[in-house]
Amino acid sequence: MDSNKVDMFILSNGKFFESNQLIYIREQLLAMDDSKWSLVQTIQFKDPTTSIIVSILAGTLGIDRFMIGDTGLGIGKLLTCGGIGIWAVVDLFLIMGATREKNFAKFQQLLY
């Protein structure tokens, strides 16, 4: 794929991934067929900043987990009052990483 396009993608979507994943993503994109470009552009990534805000506001209700697609964990959190508060606190610091992992998994699905 054209390196210009790849750099544009990295620039606009960089915040959705871990910094160490970006190198890998860049390599994958460069090796990718041009026909997939439109597909790459249509993927909706979740913003880690949004998820941490949701986590702060409604973490004890598990909304943050529902949002990034961990439905089971969200239910667990909802039913246990955010893991008696402890899980909610821990998740406050995990949710951004978890969101990026989800985004990365989504990107990887595209490759196969």
Place this chain on the structure above:
Amino acid sequence: MSSTFIYHPTESEAEKASNSYLMSLIAIMVGFPLPIINLLATLFFYIANRKSTYFVRWHCIHALLSQLSLFVINSIGFWWTISVLIREDEQVSNPYLAYIITVFVVNVVELGMTIAAAIKTRKGHHVFWWFYGPLTQLICKP
């Protein structure tokens, strides 16, 4: 004190390691009268990150160990306070007041060190506390 780590951590590693310290601070505030909350929180944080890179794991354990000793000290203070408040044969006494003040001092020192550690690890520096550092080194292998 801080020293160099065996490798230079990336930005995301530094952030996660720093989070482990930050989280212990928040957990103390959320669970205030109960000392076990911060211990459990750091433990769960470590479990969630146990597959992470060496730098992140190292700092999770570092934070966990420091919270563990804090938990012991604070628990004694907590239950002593409860018994002073509830039991008829336990009164506010000089040893009690001295202990509570000691607990306070220890917690403030810990608080300062944790904040410093959170800032330093965020910048990618390796924080290495006296006693806790070598202990973590023993537990956490690359």
Place this chain on the structure above:
Amino acid sequence: MGISRKNLYILIMLFCVSGYSWLVMHLDSRWVNVVGSVCVFKKVTGIPCPSCGATRSMIALISGDLINGVLWNPIGLLLLGGLVIFPFWLLHDLTLKKNSFHVFYASVEKTIRQKRIAWPLIVLVLLNWCWNIYKGV
């Protein structure tokens, strides 16, 4: 995608261990008086969260009081059911090296994500929440 088998099993084990220790703590009524509500949501907003009262519900259920158990919060029924069933299920899976629970979990997650299942569930949770607030749990 989704949670790995190992992570799920660790999580469920954590849930069971902490759930049982939580219940044992609450069997001693003095503990309830000393600690009171731990719900962060209730402390901050002043209104009970959807699962507030679940502990009291479970305590009532354990002592055989089915009616009060449901009245406190039906979620207690779900949680207690999980606490009773999960350990056996996990034990079965781990000893026979199977992954039936993981499969079950994944299928539940998939089912729940379907809109025609999700919406009624959300409404149910919200109704239960309203009931909780009305009861003043």
Place this chain on the structure above:
Amino acid sequence: MKKTILQAFILLSIAAGIYLLISRVDWMKLFRVEKMTDALEQKLGDMVWAGMDEQSIEEGKEYDRVDSLVTAICKSNGFERKKIKLHIMGDSEVNAFALPDRHMVVHTGLINAVHNNDELSGVLAHEIAHMELSHVMKKLLKQMGYTLLISITTGEAGGGAIKELLGMLSSTAYDRKLEKDADIKAIEYLKKAGISPNGFADFLYRLGEKDGSLGSLSWISTHPDSKERARYIRGE
């Protein structure tokens, strides 16, 4: 490994050292714990009393009778009579209780229930013992601590708490150990005043029988095992 153990040992010693150093200071004196407790007691006493003022009778035949008995006990035991604020209340309930800051409340129901002055002296000595042993404040502080704890943890602090607290006091529900302590002290006071504790024992025994003629028996309902108490008072 060895170094880490050594460091652990040093760290523990430092912590212990800090504690020992801090405990050298007399914090009780520094924080004026006792003085603050006294001031609090006075305030609480005034507060409780403010709510009961109207029903109190501070003169008349019954007041004089109780007053003379209290004075007699105080005199022979070397207590300052002036410090005890005696209040008689027109209430048919058989009850007497001590409030913070040495307010002593005696119901007319109790005065009518006793057969003679010895019996009345026994009850009065018991309440004075509660005051002298600072049971009132001890109990109140525990109750306050408890309420405080609950309000911190549940976040449901309110005006109801303090009201409940004061209600607790008038019910005189002390725990068993404090009651026994007060009984033993009361016997001591009675003996010094030259009054036979048998009267007190008789009274307790009668309460234990739950004699219908006594009317409402709140004093006894909060003081359990009155027959047993009568027995050990006789045995002394």
